[in-house]
Amino acid sequence: MALSDKVTSFDIAALAGVSQPTVSRALRGDKTVSAATRLRIEAIARQLNYKVDRAASSLRKGEARTLALLFFEDPLPDDSHINPFFLSMLGSILKTCALRGYDLLTSFQQLSADWHVDYADSRKADGLILLGYGDWQLYRARVEQLVGQKTRFVRYGSVAASGGLGTVIGCDNRAGGAAVGRHLIERKRRRVAFVGEASDHYPEFRDRYRGLADALREAGLAADPGLHVDALSSEQAGFEATQRLIARGIGFDSLFAASDLIALGALRALDEAGLVVPRAVSVVGFDDIPAASLTRPPLTTVAQDYARAGAVLVDTLVRQIAGEPTDHLTLPATLVVRAST
Amino acid sequence: MALSDKVTSFDIAALAGVSQPTVSRALRGDKTVSAATRLRIEAIARQLNYKVDRAASSLRKGEARTLALLFFEDPLPDDSHINPFFLSMLGSILKTCALRGYDLLTSFQQLSADWHVDYADSRKADGLILLGYGDWQLYRARVEQLVGQKTRFVRYGSVAASGGLGTVIGCDNRAGGAAVGRHLIERKRRRVAFVGEASDHYPEFRDRYRGLADALREAGLAADPGLHVDALSSEQAGFEATQRLIARGIGFDSLFAASDLIALGALRALDEAGLVVPRAVSVVGFDDIPAASLTRPPLTTVAQDYARAGAVLVDTLVRQIAGEPTDHLTLPATLVVRAST
DNA sequence: ACCCGCTGTGAATACGTATGCCCTGCGCTG
DNA sequence: CAGCGCAGGGCATACGTATTCACAGCGGGT
Incomplete structure (x- = not known):
């Protein structure tokens, strides 16, 4: 399956006695396909373990159904370490992505100078999530470039200092x-x-x-x-x-x-x-x-509230990709008193 | 850039006064393109901020240049939490992926029953990295399916109990x-x-x-x-x-x-x-x-040694994708004595 | 002078899916 | 009974890149 004998929509079509476009329509839930035909096609697809080829689908539809998560941290001597706070968000980001039908690409910034545009220009991702406590004056220019290119992105940071650059989610x-x-x-x-x-x-x-x-x-x-x-x-x-x-x-x-x-x-x-x-x-x-x-x-x-933050980041980005206008959001910050005071 | 006015290799070709295939060849470093032509094309590409469309490239080449990282944990009441040990590996995995020219897709298992084959069958990823302290008897069947489908994958686990199912990296x-x-x-x-x-x-x-x-x-x-x-x-x-x-x-x-x-x-x-x-x-x-x-x-x-483990997982998988045979690897486990004993 | 071979490039095409458009038949209306 | 509308589905094509093949030009060897 993974190698030589790739199953395509043509194979399904042949077995179902219909044309390839009908298979595509059936699997996408298009109402112009009769229920009987759709069920037959779905059964065959399931049996053959058919999965829509992501590359072909993306190419045709012009969307990747993928978001990119980029960590923005000042390079530390001991790199390959990610701030645990942002790591905590990962769980809810992954979960929300899955719920919304998106995959998540993850990356560091350090290794490439144009990481920030690469994911958008190469159509690897439909939108970007920027996380990190990096030097804002340093990466501001890059964020401006994203805005200039009309790339869809959200970032976690200071709503107060958003500077009109994209949609910002942050705590108070x-x-x-x-x-x-x-x-x-x-x-x-x-x-x-x-x-x-x-x-x-x-x-x-x-x-x-x-x-x-x-x-x-x-x-x-x-x-x-x-x-x-x-x-x-x-x-x-x-x-x-x-x-x-x-x-x-x-x-x-x-x-x-x-x-x-x-x-x-x-x-x-x-x-x-x-x-x-x-x-x-x-x-x-x-x-x-x-x-x-x-x-x-x-x-x-x-x-x-990192769990909520992760979900909001994804949802906001998804709405932005859908063409809706999105607003900043300030989440509450809650004092947790323990023994150190 | 990201939206309406996508730059394609045809645009570059027109500006450089060559054909589209020449652009493709030049940017991939094909030696049949003269140095002069290549430099001209590269300059124009850089200027226009051209990036190879990933979907088109993947479709044509039949490879995604992407690895998928799948977490395999028993579902906990408090989900959206990932074991910190595996999270620690993420840094080196990301770094090594970047070094080898691969992107990394990340996912949980819980939400989809066929997560394990989805990434391979849909060609979203060229190979899988499986991480987690999940119930082996539970996911063994799925791993067997991966083997049956000849999907490339590596997993972190017990080399001693590999059961001939794929390549295993683990500590002693x-x-x-x-x-x-x-x-x-x-x-x-x-x-x-x-x-x-x-x-x-x-x-x-x-x-x-x-x-x-x-x-x-x-x-x-x-x-x-x-x-x-x-x-x-x-x-x-x-x-x-x-x-x-x-x-x-x-x-x-x-x-x-x-x-x-x-x-x-x-x-x-x-x-x-x-x-x-x-x-x-x-x-x-x-x-x-x-x-x-x-x-x-x-x-x-x-x-x-999670840093090394992450790097080894990626490198092993990349070799496997290249068609080379790969072996299990047992990494050392080092006692760290602190005050609790 | 002829042919061979090499270098550099263009033309054509394939990858697999999604979609606009058109066609066919059937039921229904007047 | 003619005509109309609609449901269902086929045909053709586009997405952007990478690769195979063909070909032009040129230099060198005999």
């Missing part, structure tokens, strides 16, 4: 950050350090920082720039950044990490420095990756 | 289990419980159990059937199984979980029962998923 990072701030203040924390990039290169992290600042302001406090250290989203970056923070010698009683991966590194650095969590320092992350509930102590964090 | 589960046993004995443990299925429905788990038994036998001990409880590979299953084990009231001083997910559940159950790890009970897992180093205490486990 600012509200999430504010919830963290209020929670820490409630816990009598006053000196909140922030570990993570807060520039417009990383709009989601920036929004989280702004939310924290909102909450501090509400409480009559101000964010101390001396308590902000940059870090990309990796455990190692969080570890090193927290070490730099500690080395500054500016006192802090709590630490808000822009992502859980950063928080993992922060916990390690605090532990090595002999700072007990949460007694000496309360720690909060963002994302609620699976590992967050396993750390020592379990990590208070802001959960994003 | 038995040696890994033996290493665990020797390590526990060295730590003066005598009563080792095993949590996990050990039947031939789950050959990898069974091999791990056998390895443990080997080590016990070496030390003049015997595995106590009373200390074996079944569990599928999930945190919840591990939790419940460990509760059952404790309820039996048969003393044990150490616990070997057939997988890290099971071990996570075991740690939770032991914790709830007030059994301190490792003082009262030493705990060992298998797989070395990312979470293993984060548990409380960090989990001693057996690391599988």
